[in-house]
Amino acid sequence: MATRPLTVNGKRVSITVDDPDMPLLYALRDDLALKGPRFGCGLAQCGACTVHVDGRAVRSCVTPLSSIKPGQRVVTLEGLGTPQNPHPVQRAFIEEQAVQCGYCINGMIMEAAAFLARNRRPTETQIKQALANNLCRCGTHARIVRAVKRAATA
Amino acid sequence: MNTHFKTTRRDVLKGGGALVVSFSFGAQAGDALAQTAAAAKPLALTEVDSYLAIDAKGMCTVYSGKVDLGTGTDTALRQMAAEELDLPLNRIKLVTGDTLLTPDQGTTWGSLTIQSGGVQIRQASAAAKAALLEEAAKRLNVKKEELSVAGGVVSGGGKRIAYAQLIGGKSFSIKLDPKQPVPTKDPKTFKLVGTSVPRVDIPGKATGTFTYMQDFRVPGMLHGRVVRPPAMQAKLESVDEASIKGIRSAKVIRQGNFLAVVAANEWAAIKGARQLKATWSKWEGLPEQSKLYEHVRATKVAKDEVTSTVGNAAEALGQGAKKLAATYDFAIHTHGSIGPSCAVAEFKDGKLTSWSASQATHTLRKQLAQMFAMPVDDVRCLYLEGAGCYGRNGHEDAAADAALLAKATGKPVRVQWSRADEHGWDPKGPPTLIDLRAAMDGSGTVTAWESEFFIPQSAGGFLVPLVAATLAEMPYEKHIAPGNIIRNSDIPYKFANVKTVCHRLESTPFTPSWIRTPGRMQNTYANECFMDELAAAASADPIEFRLKYLDPADTRGIEILNRLVALAKWDKRPSPKGGQSGDVVKGRGVSYVKYELVRTYVGVVAEVEVNRATGIIKVPKFYITHDCGQIINPDGLKNQLEGNIIQTVSRTLLEELKFNRSAVTSLDWASYPILTFPDVPDIAMDLIDRPTMPPWGAGEPAAAVVPSAISNAVFDATGVRLRSIPYTPEKVKAALRGAA
Numbered sequence: 001m002a003t004r005p006l007t008v009n010g011k012r013v014s015i016t017v018d019d020p021d022m023p024l025l026y027a028l029r030d031d032l033a034l035k036g037p038r039f040g041c042g043l044a045q046c047g048a049c050t051v052h053v054d055g056r057a058v059r060s061c062v063t064p065l066s067s068i069k070p071g072q073r074v075v076t077l078e079g080l081g082t083p084q085n086p087h088p089v090q091r092a093f094i095e096e097q098a099v100q101c102g103y104c105i106n107g108m109i110m111e112a113a114a115f116l117a118r119n120r121r122p123t124e125t126q127i128k129q130a131l132a133n134n135l136c137r138c139g140t141h142a143r144i145v146r147a148v149k150r151a152a153t154a
Numbered sequence: 155m156n157t158h159f160k161t162t163r164r165d166v167l168k169g170g171g172a173l174v175v176s177f178s179f180g181a182q183a184g185d186a187l188a189q190t191a192a193a194a195k196p197l198a199l200t201e202v203d204s205y206l207a208i209d210a211k212g213m214c215t216v217y218s219g220k221v222d223l224g225t226g227t228d229t230a231l232r233q234m235a236a237e238e239l240d241l242p243l244n245r246i247k248l249v250t251g252d253t254l255l256t257p258d259q260g261t262t263w264g265s266l267t268i269q270s271g272g273v274q275i276r277q278a279s280a281a282a283k284a285a286l287l288e289e290a291a292k293r294l295n296v297k298k299e300e301l302s303v304a305g306g307v308v309s310g311g312g313k314r315i316a317y318a319q320l321i322g323g324k325s326f327s328i329k330l331d332p333k334q335p336v337p338t339k340d341p342k343t344f345k346l347v348g349t350s351v352p353r354v355d356i357p358g359k360a361t362g363t364f365t366y367m368q369d370f371r372v373p374g375m376l377h378g379r380v381v382r383p384p385a386m387q388a389k390l391e392s393v394d395e396a397s398i399k400g401i402r403s404a405k406v407i408r409q410g411n412f413l414a415v416v417a418a419n420e421w422a423a424i425k426g427a428r429q430l431k432a433t434w435s436k437w438e439g440l441p442e443q444s445k446l447y448e449h450v451r452a453t454k455v456a457k458d459e460v461t462s463t464v465g466n467a468a469e470a471l472g473q474g475a476k477k478l479a480a481t482y483d484f485a486i487h488t489h490g491s492i493g494p495s496c497a498v499a500e501f502k503d504g505k506l507t508s509w510s511a512s513q514a515t516h517t518l519r520k521q522l523a524q525m526f527a528m529p530v531d532d533v534r535c536l537y538l539e540g541a542g543c544y545g546r547n548g549h550e551d552a553a554a555d556a557a558l559l560a561k562a563t564g565k566p567v568r569v570q571w572s573r574a575d576e577h578g579w580d581p582k583g584p585p586t587l588i589d590l591r592a593a594m595d596g597s598g599t600v601t602a603w604e605s606e607f608f609i610p611q612s613a614g615g616f617l618v619p620l621v622a623a624t625l626a627e628m629p630y631e632k633h634i635a636p637g638n639i640i641r642n643s644d645i646p647y648k649f650a651n652v653k654t655v656c657h658r659l660e661s662t663p664f665t666p667s668w669i670r671t672p673g674r675m676q677n678t679y680a681n682e683c684f685m686d687e688l689a690a691a692a693s694a695d696p697i698e699f700r701l702k703y704l705d706p707a708d709t710r711g712i713e714i715l716n717r718l719v720a721l722a723k724w725d726k727r728p729s730p731k732g733g734q735s736g737d738v739v740k741g742r743g744v745s746y747v748k749y750e751l752v753r754t755y756v757g758v759v760a761e762v763e764v765n766r767a768t769g770i771i772k773v774p775k776f777y778i779t780h781d782c783g784q785i786i787n788p789d790g791l792k793n794q795l796e797g798n799i800i801q802t803v804s805r806t807l808l809e810e811l812k813f814n815r816s817a818v819t820s821l822d823w824a825s826y827p828i829l830t831f832p833d834v835p836d837i838a839m840d841l842i843d844r845p846t847m848p849p850w851g852a853g854e855p856a857a858a859v860v861p862s863a864i865s866n867a868v869f870d871a872t873g874v875r876l877r878s879i880p881y882t883p884e885k886v887k888a889a890l891r892g893a894a
Contacts, residue, residue: 018402022421030420035369036362040492040541041573045823048492077362086361093360097352097789100797101224101542102359103493109360128831135823137492138224138542139800141834143793 005070009079025060036077047107047134057114092151100138202328204257205278212318219259220271221251224542226790238279240303251537261514265851341845350789367511367538379427381413385437385816397431412626438815453659456611462644465651470602474593482680485810487583493541494576495548499556500566510553511540546667548580554620574821581667588680598692602651611658636666639673647703671857682745682862714757722759722777730873737767743866745859754855755781760863769883783847802860804829
């Protein structure tokens with residue numbers, strides 16, 4: 001049993017685990033009861049589990065807990081904004097109704113937010129490229145691109 | 155948003171027939187959600203109380219057997235109920251897919267949630283409102299015709315009374331008779347239906363506050379992971395339980411060939427399932443993938459179903475001046491949910507509670523009862539939204555896994571499938587093989603059409619065997635259930651001689667079920683491609699050619715194609731386009747469907763670019779005209795149409811289940827790729843709204859026309875016909891080489 005300190009959504013927490021190499025996703029979902037990051041493949045192929053670590057979009061399903069340093073800032077969809085006070089990207093997704101089943105949407109928003117933080121005025125092609133490794137099965141792509149564009153111009 | 159409604163004399167007269175005039179509100183229903191009181195809640199399809207209740211605070215709870223599979227119907231159903239009851243949207247609570255509380259309105263499939271489920275709720279709402287008005291007239295001593303309603307408050311003669319005071323918490327006790335529909339609101343007075351009300355679930359989904367099935371937890375719950383056989387019908391020979399000894403709390407559960415690991419936490423269960431050593435027998439009963447369609451053609455036919463006959467097609471085929479024949483095939487596909495299936499189950503006092511994302515909780519309930527040989531009444535199945543399933547995927551199987559493990563451990567168990575479990579073990583859209591023949595006379599008029607569809611039988615209805623029951627050798631219905639896959643094998647075109655036959659095969663390589671637009675996508679694909687072949691053979695414009703054979707009385711179908719011409723700025727000419735040089739050539743293709751030949755009409759044009767050097771097809775643009783009658787939520791409809799097109803472009807260009815003689819080998823997104831952002835088409839739409847017509851389904855029909863539109867566009871670009879889905883670069887290059 002080991003205890004790992006983490007900074008998640010601005011709060012310092014500690015997780016007690018048998019296996020320090022457990023992926024971050026399970027610490028967030030099972031130990032901290034967060035619902036934003038989602039299990040989709042466990043293979044870093046779909047992006048549903050995406051969170052920010054120090055502002056970078058990472059796939060939490062393949063990120064060992066042991067690789068996160070105590071001072072690193074982990075932010076999940078919940079830490080980005082709330083229904084009452086959403087992040088500009090979340091607001092844009094709501095305004096564009098850019099959701100069908102929504103299972104992939106955590107990844108879309110987290111990926112887009114990290115991307116827009118570095119690219120203030122991206123072209124449509126750049127947006128599509130930035131999201132090329134995030135899978136959506138419902139076919140919400142067109143709306144998602146519109147939402148990211150809207151957030152970029154907000 | 156308050157609505158205002160005045161009854162007119164005409165409404166009152168119309169109301170005379172169906173509504174049971176002398177009603178009396180029943181006893182206090184209590185909180186229907188509380189399990190103790192819930193036993194009394196009616197579920198019959200012919201009772202208003204089955205569908206809705208209004209409590210003492212004026213909140214209306216609507217009970218829907220149809221569930222939201224991520225298509226936005228939770229919002230649309232609220233709109234339909236609120237509209238009919240003249241209530242603001244935020245006064246409607248919705249309970250869905252709970253076998254204890256919601257009526258069995260049938261599986262959520264077939265584009266029927268609005269068309270069937272929503273219309274039933276609308277009927278109940280209309281009957282409830284008529285009763286409320288009648289009661290209000292009595293209590294206020296004002297004539298019914300002089301009453302108006304706003305926000306759940308009835309006013310008249312300077313007096314007011316709220317729904318809550320009229321009914322609050324009591325039952326309506328009103329019968330519904332489907333043969334005598336209750337009059338509903340004049341669509342001209344609609345305030346909510348027909349508007350793009352924002353979806354109720356989206357803010358929660360965009361901020362991480364929405365609870366999916368995968369987020370659901372119960373106290374004291376264990377986590378389970380299944381260990382499926384490496385060969386589909388292999389027998390479990392031995393298990394080395396010591397191989398997971400080092401993982402705290404992990405425990406092996408074995409029953410027959412069902413194998414799983416349960417543990418106190420999720421990661422321990424995952425590690426245990428990965429690490430567990432087991433030996434299985436060999437099994438190589440699958441056909442060779444490269445000979446799949448030979449296998450399909452050689453499979454014994456259980457029975458033939460003739461889906462249409464006009465004249466004598468065989469005789470007319472023999473006499474045609476010009477004869478055409480072609481064979482089409484459509485690969486085995488998975489549903490491809492982004493979130494693998496998940497369920498929680500608990501056995502308590504001999505009763506089973508199952509939480510899952512099943513599209514058919516009432517059916518699942520019967521299957522679980524059979525599996526555990528227990529009374530149906532002792533099983534309760536509750537729906538929680540999962541990832542989109544697009545048909546019968548693995549949700550029900552995860553529910554059976556969880557139930558088996560809950561029974562074995564005596565604790566509630568959550569089962570989360572892995573990506574490989576989902577790709578490997580969800581039931582599949584079966585392979586489809588279609589032969590078509592036609593004849594034309596000297597003037598290019600079609601004189602005969604004949605088709606044969608080689609598709610699996612559906613001997614025992616719609617019960618897809620639960621994987622856990624089959625592996626653990628527990629009771630289940632031993633048959634295959636691919637869904638209603640014969641529809642749209644018949645055609646909307648009026649030829650003098652037609653015969654369409656479905657050869658229902660005794661078996662198919664993988665447990666089949668319905669993927670989105672089951673059968674209707676594959677059948678329409680073959681029919682609309684072959685129709686295009688006939689148009690080309692007649693040197694006719696493909697849209698004019700279709701219009702020539704549509705029933706002149708079917709004006710909605712004709713309008714779809716005419717509006718498509720305008721939307722796509724269609725250039726009237728025969729295909730192929732010809733005269734193109736360079737590696738990249740462009741083309742456009744059309745397709746048309748009248749869904750199941752009785753409802754929603756769709757026309758599409760696809761624009762493609764084919765790279766003749768690489769064999770890569772790009773689909774930059776789709777145009778769609780769509781008529782599903784009365785539109786409930788235009789933006790919700792657009793969302794569905796975009797989804798249908800994009801998902802089916804993916805199916806057409808990329809998707810094919812891969813397997814060896816033992817099992818599925820395409821177990822992740824690398825080996826079963828789907829369309830990604832850079833390749834998604836731009837979509838232009840023309841929605842035809844018919845507020846006075848019944849609302850028809852829109853979750854499926856648009857998918858039916860996508861593969862054929864792409865195939866026809868590739869022919870227009872290259873002069874080469876693609877007849878085998880998916881259209882991989884290898885197949886495109888081979889077809890181009892074959893034509894050269």
